[in-house]
Amino acid sequence: MxxxxxxxxxxxxxxxxxxxxxxxxxxxxxxxxxxxxxxxxLVVTATLAPRTADETLSSVTVIDEATLRRQDPTSVTDLLRxxxxxxxxxxxxxxxxxxxxxxxxxxxxxxxMIDGIRLRSATAGGAAWHYLDPRMFQRAEIVRGPRGSLYGxxxxxxxxxxxxxxxxxxxxxxxxxxxxGSFDTQRYSAGLSGSSGGTRYSFAGSRFTTDGTPVRRDGExxxxxxxxxxxxxxxxxxxGAEVGLLAMRARGYNEFDSGESDFVQQVAGIFGELPLAExxxxxxxxxxxxxxxxxxxTDFPSIxxxxxxxxxxxxxxxxxxxxxxxxAEYSEDRASGTTDYDISSRDNxxxxxxxxxxxxxxxxxxxxRYDDNEAYGxxxxxxxxxxYDLDGSHTLRASYGTAFRAPTFNDLYWPNSGNxxxxxxxxxxxxMGMRGQYRRWYWDLAAYRTELEDMIDWAPTEGGMWAPQxxxxxxxxxxxxSGGAELGDWTLAAALTxxxxxxxxxxxxxxxxxxxxxxxxxxxxxxxxSLGGSWILQGHRYDDVANQxxxxxxxxVNLRAGWQFAPLWSARLTLENVLDKEYATARFxxxxxxxxxxRAAFLSVSYGAQ
Numbered sequence: 001m002x003x004x005x006x007x008x009x010x011x012x013x014x015x016x017x018x019x020x021x022x023x024x025x026x027x028x029x030x031x032x033x034x035x036x037x038x039x040x041x042l043v044v045t046a047t048l049a050p051r052t053a054d055e056t057l058s059s060v061t062v063i064d065e066a067t068l069r070r071q072d073p074t075s076v077t078d079l080l081r082x083x084x085x086x087x088x089x090x091x092x093x094x095x096x097x098x099x100x101x102x103x104x105x106x107x108x109x110x111x112x113m114i115d116g117i118r119l120r121s122a123t124a125g126g127a128a129w130h131y132l133d134p135r136m137f138q139r140a141e142i143v144r145g146p147r148g149s150l151y152g153x154x155x156x157x158x159x160x161x162x163x164x165x166x167x168x169x170x171x172x173x174x175x176x177x178x179x180x181g182s183f184d185t186q187r188y189s190a191g192l193s194g195s196s197g198g199t200r201y202s203f204a205g206s207r208f209t210t211d212g213t214p215v216r217r218d219g220e221x222x223x224x225x226x227x228x229x230x231x232x233x234x235x236x237x238x239x240g241a242e243v244g245l246l247a248m249r250a251r252g253y254n255e256f257d258s259g260e261s262d263f264v265q266q267v268a269g270i271f272g273e274l275p276l277a278e279x280x281x282x283x284x285x286x287x288x289x290x291x292x293x294x295x296x297x298t299d300f301p302s303i304x305x306x307x308x309x310x311x312x313x314x315x316x317x318x319x320x321x322x323x324x325x326x327x328a329e330y331s332e333d334r335a336s337g338t339t340d341y342d343i344s345s346r347d348n349x350x351x352x353x354x355x356x357x358x359x360x361x362x363x364x365x366x367x368x369r370y371d372d373n374e375a376y377g378x379x380x381x382x383x384x385x386x387x388y389d390l391d392g393s394h395t396l397r398a399s400y401g402t403a404f405r406a407p408t409f410n411d412l413y414w415p416n417s418g419n420x421x422x423x424x425x426x427x428x429x430x431x432m433g434m435r436g437q438y439r440r441w442y443w444d445l446a447a448y449r450t451e452l453e454d455m456i457d458w459a460p461t462e463g464g465m466w467a468p469q470x471x472x473x474x475x476x477x478x479x480x481x482s483g484g485a486e487l488g489d490w491t492l493a494a495a496l497t498x499x500x501x502x503x504x505x506x507x508x509x510x511x512x513x514x515x516x517x518x519x520x521x522x523x524x525x526x527x528x529x530s531l532g533g534s535w536i537l538q539g540h541r542y543d544d545v546a547n548q549x550x551x552x553x554x555x556x557v558n559l560r561a562g563w564q565f566a567p568l569w570s571a572r573l574t575l576e577n578v579l580d581k582e583y584a585t586a587r588f589x590x591x592x593x594x595x596x597x598x599r600a601a602f603l604s605v606s607y608g609a610q
Contacts, residue, residue: 038064039442039484045113045141045161047356047365048150048325049316054437057365057385057397059085059446059480061142067493068134070523070532070560072574074185074208074602076132076140080160082519082536084444084482084495085144089512089541089585090130092215093597094183095224095254098130102157103144103450104476104501104513109156109405109425111147115164115232115246117267117287120154122306122333125408128291131250131265133206133228135177135189137162144480145448146429148381148403149367152329152350156403156427156452164230164248167193167200168609175204179572179604183221183597185210187604191230202232208252213597215257216588226252242273257588259298264305266290279318286311303337306409321358327351333409341413342420346375361389365399375412376424379404397433402426411456411468419467427452441485450476473504491532493521508547512586514538516553523560530562543587551593554583569607576600 041064046056053060061083073079077098081088087101099107108125111118120127140162147155171194180186191204205228212222227250234244250265269287276282292305314327332347354367365385372378383401390396405425412418433446455472478499485492497517501510509515516539523532536556543549559575577599584593 038066039440039486040437043141043143045159046143046147048314048354049323049356051356053442054395054435055363055387056143057363057387057395057399059144059431059433059444061144061482061495063140063142065138066491067521068137068139070530070562071521071534071558072560072572072602072604073134074187074576076129076134076137076162078576079134079140080129080142082495082517082534082538083142084480085158085478085497085499086142087497087514087517087538090596091256091586091594092213092222094185094210094212094222095130095226095252096215096222096256096594099126099512100129100160101513102142102160103448103478104499104510105157105427105450105452106405108408109154109403111151111155111159113151113159113161114248114267115269116161116285117246117269117289118151118308118310119265119267119289119291120306120308121291121304121408122308123304123335123339123409125154125405125410128263128265128293131226131252131254131263132162133208133226133250135187135206136164136204136228136230136248136250138165139163144446145399145431146381146383146401146403146427146450148379149369149383149401150352150354152348152369152371152381153373153379153404153406153424156405156425156450164232164246165191165193165202165204167195167202167232167234169195171195173608175606175608177604177606179602181602182600183210183213185600185602187602191608198237199235200233202230204230212255213595215594216592217595219257222255222257224252224254226250240275243271245270259295259301261293261295263294264290264292266292281316283314283316284312285314302339304339305336307334308332309334321360323356324353325356326353335409340415341409342415342418343375343413344409346373348373363387363389373406375420376407376422379424379426393436393438395435395437397431397435399431400429401431402428405456407456407468417465417467419469422456422468423454423470425452425455425470440487441483443481443483446480448476448478452476474502474510475504476501476510489525491521491523493519495519503545506545508545509542511543511545512541512551514541514553528564530560532560534558538585541585549587549591551584551587554581555579556581556583568609569605571603571605574602576602 040052041062042050046058077088080086085103089099091097102110112127144158147159175191177189186209189206193202207227209225230248232246236242247268253262267289271285273283287310289308294303310331312329317324329350334345350371352369357364367383369381381402385399387397407422412420429450431448435444452474454470456468457472459469459471482495501513518537520535539553541551557578562572564570580599586594
């Protein structure tokens with residue numbers, strides 16, 4: 001049952017978001033000449049080409065460098081929690097297993113990319129979001145809705161792309177940071193970046209270590225250690241050709257309730273881009289992503305490693321206001337370790353094309369992709385989006401897109417229970433939206449409906465054994481409302497999300513999805529000081545498919561302060577879960593809650609500009 005305080009908090013969040021446009025409009029009338037490009041940023045993930053947020057004809061959220069530095073989260077999942085259309089579940093805090101749900105779809109249906117390189121586990125399906133240090137990244141783009149026509153398998157709920165640090169002009173510019181706080185936590189990071197003679201470089205490293213907190217009531221502290229490194233190098237020739245490389249690696253250990261594990265997360269790639277003609281650019285990228293986990297001190301020790309090697313050729317042709325993007329992609333997944341899969345590798349070949357047509361005030365985007373996978377056959381996905389500019393500030397959009405989730409190695413080949421006859425899950429999504437974009441503020445409203453078919457679930461076979469089967473269907477409906485503003489020294493961002501993820505057979509809500517959430521971020525600059533806070537509200541969810549194991553909703557308050565006490569020197573204090581709320585988003589099989597950390601404080605001192 002909802003408490004009066006919970007209902008009041010939801011009401012205040014809704015009122016605050018509804019009142020935001022009125023307050024901003026009043027301020028905007030006195031500051032019409034202030035340019036706020038930050039409120040309508042360039043986005044590349046939605047269309048594979050730079051487009052402002054209102055031009056993408058998509059539901060997008062950009063978390064820029066300034067936001068990342070102000071909030072200084074200890075994990076990527078903390079940054080994503082409560083963003084429009086995003087839900088996060090965790091098996092505890094600080095490196096513990098986490099899942100990210102985009103628009104109510106499973107964590108296996110959310111694509112994670114780092115500088116254009118996809119990172120995931122080919123055995124489990126989802127990405128290990130919890131092993132990524134947010135200090136290694138400069139910005140994040142969240143694109144909600146199907147993107148199968150651009151990215152192939154698993155882009156059902158959307159795509160999250162993290163971008164590493166761009167090199168600054170001149171230099172070299174050093175950066176150092178050291179700090180710590182609650183639970184014997186220590187954080188260190190350092191970097192060096194610059195450019196000279198057409199060559200740009202960026203190098204960074206970070207270390208995070210903590211004794212952690214218990215993951216169940218009356219349990220022992222469970223620690224976490226992560227060491228990350230990044231190297232990024234690129235050179236542009238006088239002809240306009242460009243070559244570059246990227247390497248990022250995170251390695252450490254993680255303690256959980258029944259043991260511990262060593263992990264590796266790694267992406268590496270090289271690229272070359274060549275202007276073949278004034279209106280034709282061709283780019284070739286060769287990359288490898290690695291996900292490794294060595295689990296021990298348990299009843300079932302294991303070593304699991306997956307590698308994905310990809311070659312992607314992409315061509316961009318410009319025709320006045322129109323663009324055509326076409327290319328091909330070949331990838332190979334490999335799985336190795338202590339599990340003896342019947343088949344340990346599979347390859348996928350794909351071709352894709354997308355047209356971005358601008359007949360102002362009408363815009364049209366159409367995409368098509370064909371995938372041929374060695375393990376589960378071929379799939380065709382497509383998308384169509386139509387936009388109409390009502391005036392210089394308001395854009396209507398409508399879209400339809402298809403996508404699919406590929407069965408994992410575990411689904412297909414797990415010893416004695418895998419089902420090599422599985423088909424991919426498929427989906428179709430229709431969306432309507434509208435965006436208001438002004439100099440000092442913006443708002444975005446979207447409503448969508450997704451139909452999921454052939455969902456993979458465990459079910460009895462004819463022989464009586466249980467195995468993954470294409471048996472489930474689901475319907476997900478949702479509404480998202482978000483907004484943001486720059487009002488002098490104030491920066492505001494707000495989001496409201498409502499979803500109805502329903503299992504079509506039982507009528508129950510899909511497990512571990514909250515139907516309602518809200519987020520409000522407020523920051524203010526005060527000369528050498530900055531103050532801010534985040535308020536995150538999430539409704540209840542169910543931990544089981546029968547909707548009998550109810551997990552209560554919760555509200556979190558995080559506060560922060562920064563001080564520029566000398567040239568290039570700054571200090572930052574963050575207070576997380578200020579009200580010391582005990583909350584859980586998942587449960588053990590025996591009914592115990594996976595507890596998250598209570599109140600925590602972290603202080604850091606930094607030199608330089610990252």
